[in-house]
Each structure stands twice: as C-alpha cells, then as structure tokens.
Amino acid sequence: MTTDYDKIAKEYQESKLQPWRTHIERYTLLSLLGTVQGLNTLDLACGEGYYTRILRRLGAAPISGIDLSKGMIDLAISQETKEPLGIRYRVGDARSIDFGEKSDLVFAAYLLNYASNYQELLSMCEAIARNLKPGGRFLTVNNNPDDPPSNFETGRKYGYSKRLQGSLEEGAPIHWNFHLPEGTVEVTNYYLSTATMEIAMRDSGLTDIHWHKPQVSPEGLRQCGESHWYEFQANPPITFFECTKR
Numbered sequence: 581m582t583t584d585y586d587k588i589a590k591e592y593q594e595s596k597l598q599p600w601r602t603h604i605e606r607y608t609l610l611s612l613l614g615t616v617q618g619l620n621t622l623d624l625a626c627g628e629g630y631y632t633r634i635l636r637r638l639g640a641a642p643i644s645g646i647d648l649s650k651g652m653i654d655l656a657i658s659q660e661t662k663e664p665l666g667i668r669y670r671v672g673d674a675r676s677i678d679f680g681e682k683s684d685l686v687f688a689a690y691l692l693n694y695a696s697n698y699q700e701l702l703s704m705c706e707a708i709a710r711n712l713k714p715g716g717r718f719l720t721v722n723n724n725p726d727d728p729p730s731n732f733e734t735g736r737k738y739g740y741s742k743r744l745q746g747s748l749e750e751g752a753p754i755h756w757n758f759h760l761p762e763g764t765v766e767v768t769n770y771y772l773s774t775a776t777m778e779i780a781m782r783d784s785g786l787t788d789i790h791w792h793k794p795q796v797s798p799e800g801l802r803q804c805g806e807s808h809w810y811e812f813q814a815n816p817p818i819t820f821f822e823c824t825k826r
C-alpha cells in the first residue's frame with residue numbers, strides 16, 4: 581500500500597512542473613516562509629530536494645534534507661553534485677530522526693499525510709519537536725482532510741485527481757494520481773482529520789497552529805486568468821499550516 585518512491589522518483593519530480601505546483605503550492609509556501617537567511621533548517625521528506633534547494637538559495641544554512649526513499653535522495657544528491665549548494669542529504673525515517681543539533685526551522689512538504697494513524701502521526705510530530713529549538717518554527721503542506729471526496733475529480737483540469745479507497749474514516753487511503761504527458765503516476769497517502777492533526781501537534785509540544793488556504797501567484801493569475809483557478813480555490817486539495825515549538 582505504501583508508495584515506493586524509489587520506483588517513481590523521476591515521475592514524481594516531473595509532477596513538480598505542473599503549473600499548480602508553481603503558482604499555488606510553491607507560491608503559498610514561499611509567502612508563508614518569510615525570511616530564512618541564516619536559519620538552521622531541516623527539510624523532512626525532502627524528496628529529490630525541490631524545496632531544499634529553494635530554501636538554501638533563499639539563504640537557509642546549514643540545511644539538511646532527509647527522505648525515506650533512496651531513489652529520491654539519489655536524485656537530490658545528483659543535483660547537488662552538478663550544482664553544489666552545500667546541502668546535506670541523507671536517507672532516513674522522519675519518525676525516528678534525532679539530529680542532536682536543533683533547527684530554527686523544520687519544513688516538510690507532504691510528510692504528515694503518510695501517517696496512517698494517530699500513533700504514526702505522533703511519532704512524526706515528536707521528531708519535528710525534538711529537532712526544533714524552543715520557539716523554532718514548523719511549516720508544512722499536506723493533503724487537505726476537508727476536501728470532500730465529491731471534489732476529487734475536479735483536479736483533472738490541473739493535471740491530478742484523487743481517489744478515496746473505502747469510506748472517509750481515519751486511516752483511509754487516498755490515492756493521488758498525477759496525469760503526466762508520459763502517463764499517470766499514483767501515490768497513496770492517508771486521511772487523518774484536522775482534529776487528529778491538531779491533537780498530535782499539541783501532544784508533541786507544538787503550539788500556535790495556524791492553518792492557511794492556498795494562494796495563487798500574480799504570475800499564475802496573469803498567465804491563466806482568475807477563473808482558471810476557481811475550482812482549486814473553492815475546494816482546495818491541499819492545506820498549509822505552521823506552528824511553533826513551545
């Protein structure tokens with residue numbers, strides 16, 4: 581059931597080129613990020629380093645990227661070799677990492693939605709808290725638990741669709757399909773309610789939780805027109821939040 585990213589590392593990397601990724605996902609994350617100059621940063625579930633490189637170029641240092649998939653980390657390292665930025669990458673499980681050195685910022689794009697129950701989610705949140713300095717910040721984007729299954733096909737217009745397996749209950753698999761020129765690639769994550777996410781944050785010592793809706797970049801509005809993004813914004817498939825280590 582769990583997605584084997586080693587097998588789809590290249591295709592997943594390609595899905596990052598879909599316009600909604602740039603004009604909404606990346607734009608919203610960067611708007612929320614603020615200044616990262618000199619911040620000791622950890623990118624959990626960094627994949628092939630898409631956001632790790634962006635964070636580094638914005639001045640985050642030192643910076644490390646951790647991912648469970650060797651295939652994804654290999655892609656990240658090959659880009660680091662071609663164009664060295666000083667990023668440290670390593671294969672590791674975000675649920676058990678303990679860096680020793682505490683971070684100012686932990687960033688995680690699409691990690692939490694790989695937890696299929698409260699206990700797994702709690703281990704991720706505890707690891708995030710363990711690796712943050714007091715007052716340090718966690719910023720993340722994940723599948724939006726409040727996106728109704730009746731909306732799951734509307735993403736086709738943007739190049740993706742979602743499929744719920746079974747009924748919408750804690751731990752239910754949600755299959756994301758990215759429709760790429762070479763074919764469709766599927767990744768599976770899990771539904772956990774917003775309430776469960778908030779409880780796990782608080783139980784790990786992460787407070788001041790602020791949820792944010794996706795925003796469309798001025799460039800995205802100019803290129804595609806406001807009406808193009810209507811369905812995405814009416815029922816966002818993804819959600820963003822930030823919180824602080826007590």
Ligand SMILES: C[S@@+](CC[C@H](N)C(=O)[O-])C[C@H]1O[C@@H](n2cnc3c(N)ncnc32)[C@H](O)[C@@H]1O
Pocket residue numbers: 585596624625626627628629630631646647648649652672673674675688689690691694767
């Ligand atoms: C959807 S991809 C996102 C990659 C990257 N953050 C991005 O936005 O391009 C999800 C990533 O989470 C990683 N992942 C899933 N569970 C993990 C865990 N427990 N620890 C570390 N990485 C994990 C997968 O290997 C995969 O690379």
